[in-house]
Amino acid sequence: MRIVVLAGGIGGARFLLGLRAAVPGADITVIGNTGDDVTLFGLRVCPDLDTVMYTLGGGIHPQQGWGRADERFTVRDELLEYGAKPQWFTLGDRDLATHIVRTQMLHAGQPLSVVTAALCERWQPGVQLLPMSDDTVETHVLIEDPDAVAGSKLIHFQQYWVGLQARPTALEIRAVGIENAKPAPGVLDAIAAADVILFPPSNPVVSVGTILAVPGVKEAVMAAAAPVVGLSPIIGGRPVRGMADKVLTAIGVETTATAVALHYGRELLDGWLVDVVDAEDAEPVRAAGIRCLAVPLMMSSVAATAEMAEAALRLADEVKR
Amino acid sequence: MRIVVLAGGIGGARFLLGLRAAVPGADITVIGNTGDDVTLFGLRVCPDLDTVMYTLGGGIHPQQGWGRADERFTVRDELLEYGAKPQWFTLGDRDLATHIVRTQMLHAGQPLSVVTAALCERWQPGVQLLPMSDDTVETHVLIEDPDAVAGSKLIHFQQYWVGLQARPTALEIRAVGIENAKPAPGVLDAIAAADVILFPPSNPVVSVGTILAVPGVKEAVMAAAAPVVGLSPIIGGRPVRGMADKVLTAIGVETTATAVALHYGRELLDGWLVDVVDAEDAEPVRAAGIRCLAVPLMMSSVAATAEMAEAALRLADEVKR
Numbered sequence: 001m002r003i004v005v006l007a008g009g010i011g012g013a014r015f016l017l018g019l020r021a022a023v024p025g026a027d028i029t030v031i032g033n034t035g036d037d038v039t040l041f042g043l044r045v046c047p048d049l050d051t052v053m054y055t056l057g058g059g060i061h062p063q064q065g066w067g068r069a070d071e072r073f074t075v076r077d078e079l080l081e082y083g084a085k086p087q088w089f090t091l092g093d094r095d096l097a098t099h100i101v102r103t104q105m106l107h108a109g110q111p112l113s114v115v116t117a118a119l120c121e122r123w124q125p126g127v128q129l130l131p132m133s134d135d136t137v138e139t140h141v142l143i144e145d146p147d148a149v150a151g152s153k154l155i156h157f158q159q160y161w162v163g164l165q166a167r168p169t170a171l172e173i174r175a176v177g178i179e180n181a182k183p184a185p186g187v188l189d190a191i192a193a194a195d196v197i198l199f200p201p202s203n204p205v206v207s208v209g210t211i212l213a214v215p216g217v218k219e220a221v222m223a224a225a226a227p228v229v230g231l232s233p234i235i236g237g238r239p240v241r242g243m244a245d246k247v248l249t250a251i252g253v254e255t256t257a258t259a260v261a262l263h264y265g266r267e268l269l270d271g272w273l274v275d276v277v278d279a280e281d282a283e284p285v286r287a288a289g290i291r292c293l294a295v296p297l298m299m300s301s302v303a304a305t306a307e308m309a310e311a312a313l314r315l316a317d318e319v320k321r
Numbered sequence: 322m323r324i325v326v327l328a329g330g331i332g333g334a335r336f337l338l339g340l341r342a343a344v345p346g347a348d349i350t351v352i353g354n355t356g357d358d359v360t361l362f363g364l365r366v367c368p369d370l371d372t373v374m375y376t377l378g379g380g381i382h383p384q385q386g387w388g389r390a391d392e393r394f395t396v397r398d399e400l401l402e403y404g405a406k407p408q409w410f411t412l413g414d415r416d417l418a419t420h421i422v423r424t425q426m427l428h429a430g431q432p433l434s435v436v437t438a439a440l441c442e443r444w445q446p447g448v449q450l451l452p453m454s455d456d457t458v459e460t461h462v463l464i465e466d467p468d469a470v471a472g473s474k475l476i477h478f479q480q481y482w483v484g485l486q487a488r489p490t491a492l493e494i495r496a497v498g499i500e501n502a503k504p505a506p507g508v509l510d511a512i513a514a515a516d517v518i519l520f521p522p523s524n525p526v527v528s529v530g531t532i533l534a535v536p537g538v539k540e541a542v543m544a545a546a547a548p549v550v551g552l553s554p555i556i557g558g559r560p561v562r563g564m565a566d567k568v569l570t571a572i573g574v575e576t577t578a579t580a581v582a583l584h585y586g587r588e589l590l591d592g593w594l595v596d597v598v599d600a601e602d603a604e605p606v607r608a609a610g611i612r613c614l615a616v617p618l619m620m621s622s623v624a625a626t627a628e629m630a631e632a633a634l635r636l637a638d639e640v641k642r
Contacts, residue, residue: 042425074393078418082443084425093414097399104363104405122403 001026003313004194004226005127008033008207009048010065010241011233011299013055015200018305020056020126023313028127029190031217033202034112035132035139035175035210038158040089041079043099044106047158048207049116049131050098057123059094065241068094088163113184130190132211135181139206141250142172157206166243170250173205181214191220196316199230199269201240201297204260205247212268222267227316229271230264231308232257235297236277261285261292270319273297273312291319322347324634325515325547326448329354329528330369331386331562332554332620334376336521339626341377341447344634349448350511352538354523355433356453356460356496356531359479361410362400364420365427368479369528370437370452371419378444380415386562389415409484434505451511453532456502460527462571463493478527487564491571494526502535512541517637519630520551520590522561522618525581526568533589543588548637550592551585552629553578556618557598582606582613591640594618594633612640 001023005016007030016030033048047066054060054068061067071092080087091099098119105115111134120129139157145168152171160166191197202208212218221228233240234257245255253263257274258281264272271291274282279294286292293315299305322344326337328351337351354369368387375381375389382388392413401408412420419440426436432455441450460478466489473492481487512518523529533539542549554561555578566576574584578595579602585593592612595603600615607613614636620626 041421042428043421072393072395072414074414075396075418075421078415079421082418082422082440084418084422093393093395094399096417097396097403097405100362100364100396100400101403101405107363119403 002190002193002195003028004190004197005030006197006199006202006208006211007031007048007052008202009036009051012048012200012202012207013052013060014065014299015202015231015305015309016052016056016127017302018299018307019198019309021302022306022309029186029194030127030129031132031187031190031211032129033132033207033211035137035178035206036157036161037136037138038089038156040086040091041084042103043091043096044103045091045099046102046112046116046131049129050095052129053116053120053123053125056125056127057120059123067092071095086159086163089158111184113186128186128190130186131184132187132214132217133181134184135177137175137177137181137210137214139210140174140176141170141247142174143168143170161243166246170246173247173250175210175213178210178213179215183214183216183220188216188220191217191224194224194226196313197221197224197226197228198312198316199228199264201231201233201299203233203242203244203247204253204263205244205251218268227270227319228268229273229312229316229319230261230269231273231297231312232260232275232278234260235275240298256281258282258284261290262288266290271312271315273308273315291315323511323514323516324349325511325518326351326521327519327523327529327532328352328369328373328521329523330357330372333369333521333523333528334373334381335386335620336523336552336626336630337373337377337448338623339620339628340519340630342623343627343630350507350515351448351450352453352508352511352532353450354453354528354531356458356499356527357478357482358457358459359410359477361407361412362405363424364412364417365424366412366420367423367433367437367452370450371416373450374437374441374444374446377446377448378441380444388413392416407480407484410479432505434507449507449511451507452505453508453535453538454502455505456498458496458498458502458531458535460531461495461497462491462568463495464489464491482564487567491567494568494571496531496534499531499534500536504535504537504541509537509541512538512545515545515547517634518542518545518547518549519633519637520549520585522552522554522620524554524563524565524568525574525584526565526572539589548591548640549589550594550633550637550640551582551590552594552618552633553581553596553599555581556596561619577602579603579605582611583609587611592633592636594629594636612636
């Protein structure tokens with residue numbers, strides 16, 4: 001079975017752990033969001049790709065959900081002694097080696113997809129991990145800022161998300177460079193050849209939304225023979241984790257499982273899983289022609305997540321007929 | 322008193338500790354060798370500048386003489402896991418932060434002299450540390466290699482020195498890029514304004530020799546009003562430390578205190594200090610018109626090194642008259 005997953009960071013990575021456990025023999029291609037990539041201290045950091053790679057490769061900090069287990073911070077401490085900026089993003093020593101290897105390869109002219117494959121040779125994630133694009137796309141957020149001349153300013157997503165903890169009101173989300181981005185080699189082929197396409201409980205705006213916004217990707221998903229099934233990242237009107245409500249509000253979408261499904265729409269989704277607490281509110285999803293089921297969606301363990309993945313695959317099988 | 326010192330790594334740095342102790346109020350400008358600079362893992366490493374900066378700034382590993390005290394190697398271990406090359410050069414975590422800051426500034430378009438000054442803001446070495454040039458000069462070594470088609474091959478100095486521990490026979494030393502290198506801002510002015518110019522017991526070929534080979538530097542030293550005094554890095558026919566004999570042999574100079582003095586020559590040197598064990602062999606130096614004294618030259622402590630520096634300054638005072 002060929003499964004394609006459009007994944008962001010923590011939510012996508014944890015879902016993939018469950019999916020891999022549910023269908024050990026499956027051929028899984030992960031199309032990873034690179035819109036939150038950022039250059040820090042001259043090093044290219046790809047938080048979402050790395051979270052997927054570390055999680056599936058056994059190197060992730062398990063409680064935190066991002067970064068490396070047993071991490072050290074000697075280099076960070078030294079960078080602080082030099083007054084190096086920014087100080088709102090911490091790179092651990094183990095994690096740093098990944099960015100050093102990546103940056104060296106990128107500077108040598110290798111595309112990000114080749115670099116990612118090289119890094120995965122170490123981690124053996126058991127999936128094919130593709131960046132959505134080899135071209136640089138960086139998500140920026142227009143935030144309210146009373147001190148700015150225009151009353152707002154545009155900052156990198158990481159500065160908004162990590163630096164400012166998503167506190168300022170987000171007015172607009174812009175994926176800078178996306179108009180000219182091409183899908184990375186293998187992305188469109190994987191979508192076309194898929195037996196199932198899954199949207200895991202990743203951020204619908206700055207993760208799955210950014211991947212879909214790469215010219216050609218949304219069209220490929222819509223044209224794919226495979227059924228497309230999504231899992232709601234919103235449970236009971238709140239993001240399972242993270243601050244997805246902030247960026248949903250910025251694009252005028254309510255923070256509900258139903259609103260997110262309708263935002264994707266029937267043109268993309270064949271099936272949609274909501275949590276059991278949202279079962280009664282899902283009627284508009286069905287009314288839109290999207291098959292909708294309610295199952296427990298808390299990824300509290302790999303086993304619980306595997307059950308979610310199985311439910312998604314069963315739903316895909318149903319909508320296919 | 323304005324003192325200019327042409328310094329390599331460990332020998333130069335340890336001498337400077339003694340010089341600073343001997344004349345606490347002096348205005349010391351260090352012109353540092355950058356010929357052994359190397360790009361490793363995409364990061365620009367300046368071993369000699371850093372050794373001077375760390376030594377005078379109190380961050381050096383005291384026994385080792387290079388690298389940081391209380392160093393950690395988490396990033397190195399991770400780079401090995403990725404199979405990153407080269408594996409013969411180890412960068413510690415603390416040291417790495419210096420290279421990250423430097424590389425970021427260089428990529429942003431700052432010249433090495435500005436970068437070095439910025440790094441020194443943290444370390445406060447108590448001297449003005451100038452790279453010999455803002456232009457890239459890299460010392461390469463032509464080594465005997467029976468496996469190579471020509472019977473020899475050209476490798477970076479660090480690969481020869483650190484990677485191969487200077488074991489292969491060195492046939493030739495080439496400072497790649499030096500023809501087009503310009504002295505860094507401040508270098509020629511410092512030499513012209515100096516009251517004393519010192520050659521510390523640094524490597525006469527790949528440290529002091531490379532600095533002097535930057536077009537304009539040797540000429541400026543020869544034209545300077547200040548007396549020029551050197552301290553022999555060779556004691557009893559052997560380098561005080563390191564493998565200077567290997568590169569001296571490559572340029573056809575014997576590994577003796579006298580041969581090194583005659584290699585610099587009367588055109589550069591007004592005075593020369595040899596160790597007491599070499600006192601009786603120094604007649605050819607005097608015959609060449611270079612004032613020569615024998616004093617203990619083992620830098621066994623800062624106090625002993627300060628006495629060497631005082632002897633050098635006294636000799637400079639004598640030859641001035």
